[in-house]
Structure formats: structure tokens, C-alpha cells
Amino acid sequence: SQTIHQWPATLVQPVGSPLSLECTVEGTSNPNLYWYRQAAGRGLQLLFYSVGIGQISSEVPQNLSASRPQDRQFILSSKKLLLSDSGFYLCAWSVDPTGANYGYTFGSGTRLTVV
């Protein structure tokens, strides 16, 4: 069966510090991978998606970046965190390319607080 792991679960970081959130998927190959953010009082915002190793697309301008060094590994990074980066970050993958049949499967999320 397919599973998705995301860590850490919670993180408190000072402004200006770097960030690295990791997501791995098991039980499937060549998944579409996504990073979403849920900020307080807002919906889920797509940050990055990847259809393959080394292929990253960004949906919104920000000081975050993403990388996909392996087929089932997706990393969200920042060189210098801002206060506005605080939020709940979710990694997800889709079973089928369009996501229409089963939608996304989300990880358990990372609560990031920038202080």
C-alpha cells in the first residue's frame, strides 16, 4: 500500500534561519508530488508541484524553494525564513496524473512557527 511520510510534525524557527521539510512516498513510483500551505484563516495554497525527478514548478512567488532529488522524495526549503512563512505545510501526492479519481493523498503536515 502507498504511504506518505512528512517530517517534522512541528517546528519553531527564528526569522532568518534556514528551513528544510522532507516528504517521502512509499509504495508507488513516479508520483506527482505537491507542497501546499495552509495559513491561518486561509485555504490550501499550492506552493510547488513536481511531475518527476528534478522537475519543479512553482505556483506562487516566495522565498521558498523545492527540490526532488529522488523519485519519491520531495523537499521544501528556505535560506532565510520570514515571519509570514508561518503556517501548516502539507505534502501530497496523487494516484493518477489528473488527480480526478482519488484526489490527493496528504501527509500529516508540519506546523511551522517563525518567531
Add this chain to the structure above:
Amino acid sequence: DQQVKQNSPSLSVQEGRISILNCDYTNSMFDYFLWYKKYPAEGPTFLISISSIKDKNEDGRFTVFLNKSAKHLSLHIVPSQPGDSAVYFCAAIPPSNTGNQFYFGTGTSLTVIP
């Protein structure tokens, strides 16, 4: 620009009664809609979906209704149970989607009172 809107941030319902969560969208080209359920500190989980060629899809206690002319969909939970207390997100998929974009609403927090 929010293309999918959930205008009720919260909803409280008595156990056993019906919960109705609403969602409006602006793009008439959206052709697939999904509902997700999210507990605190967890990722959203897929609940139910509906294609734009249908106006109703039912799965147990959960039914989603789609009114294309009004660009409106709703999720009905009958009967509501305390375990249904969570945040519910609706999402829309544009046509010819390659999996790179779902449009999510802002969520409605449902509280089912025992």
C-alpha cells in the same frame, strides 16, 4: 483571487441532524469537485468527489450535490456524528488538469454537538 469559496467559516450541528456545507466557485470550466476532511494537526483526507456530468453523488452518510448553473456544490452529512467534527475543504479541478492544480476553498469548521 479565490476561485473556490466557502463562505461559512464554521458550522455547529446537533448530533443526529443534517450538516450542510456549502461551496461556490467562479470558473464554469471546472469539471471535477472534491471534498476533503481535515482534523487538527493532520493532513486532509479525501472524502467524496463528483464529476460535472452528475448532479449528485452519494457515499454512505455523505452526499455531494452539484448545481452547475449556480456554480454551487454542497456536502450533506446525515446523520451527523461527533466524529464528523473537523474542517471540510471543497476543491475544484480545471479541465485537462495534469495534476498540478487543485483550487481549494478556505474551509468550514464543523462541530457536531453530542
